[in-house]
Amino acid sequence: MASQEVIVDALPYIDTGYDEPGVREAAIAMVEDEKKRYRPTKNYLEHLPPLNLSAFETEIMRNEFERLSVRQPMDTLSMKRYELPPPPPGKMTDVSAWSECVDNSFAQLEHQATRLMNLELLGENGSEAWKSHNEELQRMLSRTQAQLADLKKAVQEVNWARKSLQCKAGEELRHLESTWVSLVSRNYDIEQACVNLQQQLQRYSELLEAKRDNHDNNNASDQEM
Template structure:
């Protein structure tokens, strides 16, 4: 993996706060972006058809897209009406009606059993579930606080390192300015000495 050296010091660099410098930087970024060639991998992918393998979900999805309401449930089987009319004397229709009645009775028995179980254990189960959620919430809260502390530590470390770097840069800049000034003084002294020697040689 290629190592990238980042020399930006956002905690101490103040040049970008200057409107003139900000404009220069923004113009450079804008020019660079104009030169970028758009690639296919950066384009938004085409939408894919969902629920390909589930016709029921697909039809419901299309219904919602069209804004149509769901068809009401057929509750005729729950009415337990006996055969009527021409079917009143048909044994098969009566047998069908009896099977439906037995099925509904079994369904009601199961509902009653579930209600009894809920009455016996529902409160305890709900309390346990709430206790689990509370403990899980505490765990997530602690993880969040830990993450915040880690982020704060990283930011403090960066600020400290950048402040130390700025001090070194300031010292080096001062040293550079001092050396440049001394070199300029030496050049002036050399030029003066050369002029003095030339004037004496001509005499």
């Protein structure tokens, strides 16, 4: 898309008259006129890259979307790992089968012991860990608030700079407008004086012409006598 340079000449800090009757209606009419003249083509977004709807999808999300698309129910949580089944009926006298059951029992017992240990650690250190987590959140909040204050200060400085520049430009514009009005008024006075001089010259020319005619007539009369 070819970029078009746009010159923004708005001076909101010094411009007046926005609340006057008819101004809003005129602005809306200009916008509507622009909308009528803007005719987007079928491929008016061709300068943009194609939309990638799966940019943030993971393998798990894709599997879930596929499951939902075919209306399959969600797999239930398997509790088989927590069971302690005995050997099958055909292997009740098999030592290796019973060894597997014993190993499974040891694994389940170790798992439960680990859970109990984690609960004990949580009871002893959970409050301190939670306090430490809250303190870290408070530090993050303080840093974020400081960044927000810096951004607000920067925005305020930009606004003050814009206001200062616009007020300075407003003073210069008012001075130039006053100078322009003065020059236009002086030009009008000069043009009026020129018109008056032309009229005087015209009258003087007519008087001079009349005197010449009278003089010529007098000379002609003297010669006849």
